Amino acid sequence: MQKTTEESKTTMAYKPTKIGVIGGGSWATAIAKILLSTQETIYWYMRRQDQIDEFKRVSKNPSYLTGLKFDTERIFFTNKINDLVKQVDTIIFATPSPFLKQHLKKLRVPLKDKIIISAIKGIVPEENLIITDYFQQFYNVSRENLAVLAGPCHAEEVALEKLSYLTIACADREKAKALTQVFSNHYIRTSTTEDVTGIEYASVLKNVYAIAAGVCHGLKYGDNFQAVLMSNAIQEMQRFSSAIHPLPRSIDESAYLGDLLVTGYSKFSRNRTFGNMIGKGYSVKTAQIEMEMIAEGYYGVKCIKEINESFHVQMPIMEAVYNILYNRASPVLQIRALTKLMH
Structure with a gap:
C-alpha cells in the first residue's frame, strides 16, 4: 500500500500545471483543442502578431483548421517566445522541423527545468538530430524531461473529434503516465512507451x-x-x-x-x-x-x-x-x- 502512495505522489509531482504550445499550424491547433478539453487555460506562442490578432477577433485560427472555434478567454497568446517559456512548466513544440532553430534563436530563458514535449514528426536539418537529442545537446534538457507525442493522429480528424490514439514516449515512466492525463479525452486514447528514440525515427x-x-x-x-x-x-x-x-x-x-x-x-x-x-x-x-x-x-x-x-x-x-x-x-x-x- 505504501508503494502505491509513493508512486501516486511521484506522478502528481510530474503533472504539468501550466502548458505552453509553440507553433501556429494545423497540428499545433489540434493540440490546443485537445489541451483545452483537459486544462482550464493554455499558453500559446505564434510567431506572427497579425495571426494572433485575427485569431482573437474571429475565435479561430485564421490560417489552419478554420472551422474550429476556440474560447480565446482561456488562451494566453504571445508572439514572444521568452514570455511563454517564463510562464509555463511544460512546453509542446509543434512547428515544422526545418523552422525549429529559427523559433529558438530568440530564446534567452533556460529550458533545462522545463518538461519539453516534441510533437514534431521530423528531424533537425544540418545537425541530423532527432528533436529530443537536439534539446539535450543544445539546451541541456535532461533525457527524463523530454517526451514525444506520436501515433496515427491527423490534425483534421482531431478537429472533427474522430477517435484517435496517441503514444507518449518518455524515459521517465511517471512523467509519461502523468502526461496521458493531459491528452486523454472522449476522442483521444493514450498509451506510453520508453522507446523515445525509436518512436522519433519512426516518425x-x-x-x-x-x-x-x-x-x-x-x-x-x-x-x-x-x-x-x-x-x-x-x-x-x-x-x-x-x-x-x-x-x-x-x-x-x-x-x-x-x-x-x-x-x-x-x-x-x-x-x-x-x-x-x-x-x-x-x-x-x-x-x-x-x-x-x-x-x-x-x-x-x-x-x-x-x-x-x-x-x-x-x-x-x-x-x-x-x-x-x-x-x-x-x-x-x-x-x-x-x-x-x-x-
Missing part, C-alpha cells in the same frame, strides 16, 4: 515512405502494390531502428506501423500529397510552392540518408525517394527498380 521515416506511396499513386500504381510497398517499408523501418537504437520493440504497434499506414494512405497526409505531385510530373520546387505546407519527409530523407552512411542499413525505399528528390532521378525508373526488390 521521420513514415514521412519518407508516405512520399514513396504518393509517388506510386501519381504513377498510377494500384492498391495491391501500395500494400506491398507499405509491408516492405515497415521492414525497412525495423532494420533501421534496430541498427540505430537496439531495443526490444513491437514494430506493429500503432506508433510505428499505425502512423506509417495513416501517413501512407490518408488524403490528409502532406507527404503523400507531395509524393503524388512528384509522381504526376511536378518538379520538387513546384510541388512545394503549390502545397503551401511543409512535407517533412523532404528534409527527413536527406538526414536519414546521411545518418545511414554510418550504419549501412539496407534501405532501398529511402534510397529511391532520396534519388528522386535530390538527384532528380526519374520517378518512373526508380519505382520500377523498386518493384524488382519487393516481396
Whole structure:
C-alpha cells in the first residue's frame, strides 16, 4: 500500500500545471483543442502578431483548421517566445522541423527545468538530430524531461473529434503516465512507451515512405502494390531502428506501423500529397510552392540518408525517394527498380 502512495505522489509531482504550445499550424491547433478539453487555460506562442490578432477577433485560427472555434478567454497568446517559456512548466513544440532553430534563436530563458514535449514528426536539418537529442545537446534538457507525442493522429480528424490514439514516449515512466492525463479525452486514447528514440525515427521515416506511396499513386500504381510497398517499408523501418537504437520493440504497434499506414494512405497526409505531385510530373520546387505546407519527409530523407552512411542499413525505399528528390532521378525508373526488390 505504501508503494502505491509513493508512486501516486511521484506522478502528481510530474503533472504539468501550466502548458505552453509553440507553433501556429494545423497540428499545433489540434493540440490546443485537445489541451483545452483537459486544462482550464493554455499558453500559446505564434510567431506572427497579425495571426494572433485575427485569431482573437474571429475565435479561430485564421490560417489552419478554420472551422474550429476556440474560447480565446482561456488562451494566453504571445508572439514572444521568452514570455511563454517564463510562464509555463511544460512546453509542446509543434512547428515544422526545418523552422525549429529559427523559433529558438530568440530564446534567452533556460529550458533545462522545463518538461519539453516534441510533437514534431521530423528531424533537425544540418545537425541530423532527432528533436529530443537536439534539446539535450543544445539546451541541456535532461533525457527524463523530454517526451514525444506520436501515433496515427491527423490534425483534421482531431478537429472533427474522430477517435484517435496517441503514444507518449518518455524515459521517465511517471512523467509519461502523468502526461496521458493531459491528452486523454472522449476522442483521444493514450498509451506510453520508453522507446523515445525509436518512436522519433519512426516518425521521420513514415514521412519518407508516405512520399514513396504518393509517388506510386501519381504513377498510377494500384492498391495491391501500395500494400506491398507499405509491408516492405515497415521492414525497412525495423532494420533501421534496430541498427540505430537496439531495443526490444513491437514494430506493429500503432506508433510505428499505425502512423506509417495513416501517413501512407490518408488524403490528409502532406507527404503523400507531395509524393503524388512528384509522381504526376511536378518538379520538387513546384510541388512545394503549390502545397503551401511543409512535407517533412523532404528534409527527413536527406538526414536519414546521411545518418545511414554510418550504419549501412539496407534501405532501398529511402534510397529511391532520396534519388528522386535530390538527384532528380526519374520517378518512373526508380519505382520500377523498386518493384524488382519487393516481396
